[in-house]
Amino acid sequence: MPLLLLDLDNTLLDRTGAFRNWGRAFLEQIGAPASDLDWLLSIDADGLTDRWDVADALRDRYRLRIPSIDLVDDLRAGVIRRTRLDPLVACALQIATDAGWVPVVVNNGTVQQDETRIRQTGLDRYVADWVISEDVGVSKPNPRIFALAAQRVRMPLRSAWIIGDGPEADIGGAAATGLPSVWLHRGRRWHETRFAPTRTADGVIPAVAAVLAA
Structure with missing residues (x-):
């Protein structure tokens, strides 16, 4: 898994x-x-x-x-x-879970605000857990925060994929951790030369589909 x-x-x-x-x-x-x-x-x-x-x-x-x-x-x-949870995003997470993947949120933010949004939107029902930078004292792109996410659900980090819209925080973090990634471009072009995403998508739904296909 x-x-x-x-x-x-x-x-x-x-x-x-x-x-x-x-x-x-x-x-x-x-x-x-x-x-x-x-x-x-x-x-x-x-x-x-x-x-x-x-x-x-x-x-x-x-x-x-x-x-x-x-x-x-x-x-x-x-x-x-x-803030609302898109039902299609919830559906994509459920499909990933049914396919054997374990979704975990990894975010740079504050505990009070992020946990409130996760619970209030119902996102907590579709993810196994979450790791917030303020809580663990380390932020993306530091590989340590991804390792802590794996520890949180007692799973190995190998074979994981990272999905996010942040070139430095998410894709840079994936590169530093040695993991494949999907970048949500949101209409932007990729300009970074030090690293690059494994896949590119225009939203989390096709991003999850790309991971499942890979």
Whole structure:
């Protein structure tokens, strides 16, 4: 039974879509033009920008008197509330499980936010376990976090595949660990020259299909 190690944000869960929906509602609430959503998405940078920096950018641009801590809390809660598990993703995970694979989430994030989303969306019913960087003290692309994921479900790391949208964190981590990978391109081109994904897919569903076919 081989391991299937999967990223969470913009792989299993549409984090960007949830942030976009929160941003649209927030801009409407403060009376900002809807066209500013593109600016907000660029500031967020797919969640790579620190939440406090996003809050400060909002305060500066719109001269808000809302404390940064309240903006950060609203952002986090709003994104969690708007996150949904695509039924087709759940189906793909179930198919992988039925085929003998063991899906485990490996994500760089905070325990409270990630575990809340995993449980609230029902994703916990389709994965064997999860490893969050804040909890284990090591982040992707460090191979150690993938080894910890294997230990968590008491399985060997060999024969595992890694699926994710992060060129450095996921595909770089797979390369450093010596494992095959599937990169979710999300309309982007691959530019890294140090390593490359084993397969490329436009979403987690064809990515799982590629792993099962391999």
